[in-house]
Amino acid sequence: MSRGPSLALALALVAGCGVVDPSAERALPPVVVRPLAPGEPALVIGVVGDTGTGRADQYEVAEAMARRVEREPWAFAVFLGDNFYMDGVASVDDPQWQTKFEDVYAAPSLRDLPCYAVLGNHDHQGNVQAQVDYSARSARWRMPATHYAFEERLSDGTLVGFFMLDTTVLNPDTAQGQAHRAWLAEQLAASQADWKVVCGHHPVYATCRKRPNHRTRMAAFLEQTLIDGGVDLYLGGHDHVLELSPSIEGVRYVTSGAGAGSDKAYPIEWSEAAEYVATGGGFVVLRVTREDLVIEFVRLAGETQYACTLRKDAR
Numbered sequence: 001m002s003r004g005p006s007l008a009l010a011l012a013l014v015a016g017c018g019v020v021d022p023s024a025e026r027a028l029p030p031v032v033v034r035p036l037a038p039g040e041p042a043l044v045i046g047v048v049g050d051t052g053t054g055r056a057d058q059y060e061v062a063e064a065m066a067r068r069v070e071r072e073p074w075a076f077a078v079f080l081g082d083n084f085y086m087d088g089v090a091s092v093d094d095p096q097w098q099t100k101f102e103d104v105y106a107a108p109s110l111r112d113l114p115c116y117a118v119l120g121n122h123d124h125q126g127n128v129q130a131q132v133d134y135s136a137r138s139a140r141w142r143m144p145a146t147h148y149a150f151e152e153r154l155s156d157g158t159l160v161g162f163f164m165l166d167t168t169v170l171n172p173d174t175a176q177g178q179a180h181r182a183w184l185a186e187q188l189a190a191s192q193a194d195w196k197v198v199c200g201h202h203p204v205y206a207t208c209r210k211r212p213n214h215r216t217r218m219a220a221f222l223e224q225t226l227i228d229g230g231v232d233l234y235l236g237g238h239d240h241v242l243e244l245s246p247s248i249e250g251v252r253y254v255t256s257g258a259g260a261g262s263d264k265a266y267p268i269e270w271s272e273a274a275e276y277v278a279t280g281g282g283f284v285v286l287r288v289t290r291e292d293l294v295i296e297f298v299r300l301a302g303e304t305q306y307a308c309t310l311r312k313d314a315r
Contacts (some may be wrong), residue, residue: 004275005190005249028276031307040289041154044072048121048259049080049201049237049286054100057261061281066107068285076142076273077113078162080237080256081120082314088126092134101141116142116150117255120201120238123167125147148301149187158290161193165200167236172221181225188229194312195288196231203236205245205253207274226251232293232310235284242284242297244276244308252310256284259301276306 036042046065051058065077084096105111119128128146135143146166153159163184171177188196204219204226226234227249237257245253261281276297285304287294293310 025300028306031296031304033296033304033307034292034309036289041156041158043152043160043288044074044152045286046074046077046290047080047199047235047254047256047286048077049255049257050082050240051079051259052082052084052096052100052122053260054085054096054104055260057281058104058259060101060261061259061283062104062110063107064298064300064302065105065280065283066109067189068111068298069113070310071302072285074113074285075305077110078113078199078235079115079117079259080199080235081118081167082122082237082257083117083120083131083252084126085122085260086125088123088128089130091126091130092137094126094130097134097138102138111140113140115140116162116164116199118143118164118199118201119146119166119168124168147183149191149193151193154288154290156290158195158288159193160195160197160288161191163187163196163198163231165198167200167202167218170200170202170218170221177221181222184222185225185229188225188231191229192289194292195233196229197233197235198226198231198285199235201236202238203243203253203255203257204234205248205273206236206239206243206255207277223248223251233295240279242276242278242282243274244295244297244306245273246275247310252295252308254284256282258282265270272309275308278305 047071084100089096132143134141149163151161169176170180202218203216206216231251235255238253240257242258243255258281282299285296285298295308296304297306299305
């Protein structure tokens with residue numbers, strides 16, 4: 001079957017007529033996820049990005065997240081930036097904290113869930129320090145600094161490292177960008193984690209916007225640092241889609257930027273650069289064990305539409 005868009009899809013892209021979901025244009029294989037062995041330790045988390053509209057679509061994605069957590073509890077969630085559209089927050093007292101975060105993720109299964117967040121470009125339009133400072137006010141909002149790292153250890157000793165970037169400042173032409181990349185390289189080199197997951201707002205690879213070779217501006221600046229640091233997975237948002245790119249020198253690239261539903265979803269198409277891509281709202285679930293790391297792409301019905309498994313022995 002051809003991976004190119006159908007005639008109808010091509011015409012829709014030319015006409016710019018609303019949301020097109022490429023996942024409806026190609027038959028997807030059955031979802032196969034290895035069941036956990038009895039008593040097998042696992043870290044399960046949710047990953048969502050580009051959430052902060054406060055509109056009905058954001059609530060719809062949050063409801064799907066809540067249903068998923070009721071079925072399979074998460075240790076925490078990762079928010080991949082653009083937490084507050086269009087211009088960030090003004091202060092820790094900004095009413096947007098309620099209308100675009102606290103009230104949205106208020107279901108019983110979500111209200112006590114820790115949420116580790118990074119900054120997006122829209123967050124930089126406001127008071128960045130307020131998003132850091134809100135960590136002291138909220139029991140679940142976690143942003144100790146504009147960039148930071150933390151680890152989670154499973155009961156069998158498996159160590160999972162998370163490295164949280166502020167990709168808006170990752171500019172190769174600035175001292176701040178160079179220093180931020182150096183910080184990441186140092187953190188990765190020092191880490192003894194069995195699995196290394198880097199989280200940032202901007203994607204490294206993406207099929208949106210007809211990017212040449214599907215590489216973003218960050219690829220040339222950041223990619224080698226990820227490879228040299230032994231990173232297993234890079235999680236980004238910014239593009240309002242769900243996407244999985246093929247492994248490149250041991251690093252998988254995932255986009256989870258559909259946290260506000262179909263709002264401003266970008267026209268995209270199947271290509272060899274995208275193993276999976278979809279618009280219209282959703283999130284990603286990660287399940288990490290000593291043996292493997294499972295990536296599930298979940299749509300608004302709360303069901304996994306596509307899944308991929310990374311294995312340590314296959315790296």
